Amino acid sequence: MKKFSYLDVVTLVVWLVPLVYLYAIYGSLPQKVPLHYGLNGTVDRYGNKTEFLTTDWIILGLAAFVYLLLRFISYIDPKKQVKFGQETYRKLAAGIVIFLSALNIAIIYATAHRGFQLDKLILPLVGLMLVFVGNILNSIKPNYFAGFRTPWALESEDNWRATHRLVSKIWFFGGIAITVLTLVLPPSPATIAMLCIIAVITIIPFVYSYLYFKNHRVNQNS
Numbered sequence: 001m002k003k004f005s006y007l008d009v010v011t012l013v014v015w016l017v018p019l020v021y022l023y024a025i026y027g028s029l030p031q032k033v034p035l036h037y038g039l040n041g042t043v044d045r046y047g048n049k050t051e052f053l054t055t056d057w058i059i060l061g062l063a064a065f066v067y068l069l070l071r072f073i074s075y076i077d078p079k080k081q082v083k084f085g086q087e088t089y090r091k092l093a094a095g096i097v098i099f100l101s102a103l104n105i106a107i108i109y110a111t112a113h114r115g116f117q118l119d120k121l122i123l124p125l126v127g128l129m130l131v132f133v134g135n136i137l138n139s140i141k142p143n144y145f146a147g148f149r150t151p152w153a154l155e156s157e158d159n160w161r162a163t164h165r166l167v168s169k170i171w172f173f174g175g176i177a178i179t180v181l182t183l184v185l186p187p188s189p190a191t192i193a194m195l196c197i198i199a200v201i202t203i204i205p206f207v208y209s210y211l212y213f214k215n216h217r218v219n220q221n222s
Contacts, residue, residue: 008071011094015063018104022056025112033111052111056104063100067093073145088139092146095136099129123182123190130175130201138168148205152213159216163209167201174201 029049070093074086102125110118140147142160147153148167153160174197181197182190 011097014101059104063097067097095132119187124179127175127179130171134171137164150209152209159212167205170201
């Protein structure tokens with residue numbers, strides 16, 4: 001596999017876009033800017049724009065860390081199975097960078113344009129991210145860094161595959177539901193709906209992985 005690909009170049013450009021955008025408008029930002037938003041989408045904390053700059057750098061740093069971790073995961077994976085699906089991890093890393101960059105741009109735009117409903121962009125972005133991740137999870141090989149890593153899935157490849165087939169489906173459709181509901185519902189109900197759906201699509205595969213472990217252990221002992 002090539003060390004540096006076209007996808008890597010695109011990902012780097014996408015990662016830089018929020019930084020370029022912020023520095024292009026930084027001089028025009030007021031000294032007091034929004035720093036936190038409540039469940040209803042309204043600003044509940046203000047601060048100086050230097051503090052906001054720190055927040056932007058944290059998001060950029062998080063995107064870089066996640067990308068580098070997934071991009072070079074094969075070098076640190078003790079299971080040594082990641083090398084058989086490196087392209088999947090490359091796509092997952094690029095998708096996460098795109099999501100975090102879009103999130104960053106939305107926050108910068110809302111900071112520069114008072115009255116912009118940030119929740120109407122961020123919440124659907126979360127749904128779309130879940131759709132993307134759900135679409136790709138079924139291809140992820142067992143590892144300790146990415147995927148739905150329950151204790152039972154990490155100990156059994158069959159459990160891992162079965163759990164990730166389920167996760168892939170319910171995260172995909174859960175993401176679609178979040179995207180649609182957060183676009184049509186008012187801010188507070190949209191946030192509650194999103195959190196409820198995320199809780200459900202997280203708990204179900206966790207329970208399923210445990211039950212799969214229990215059932216197959218019983219079958220092996222009988």
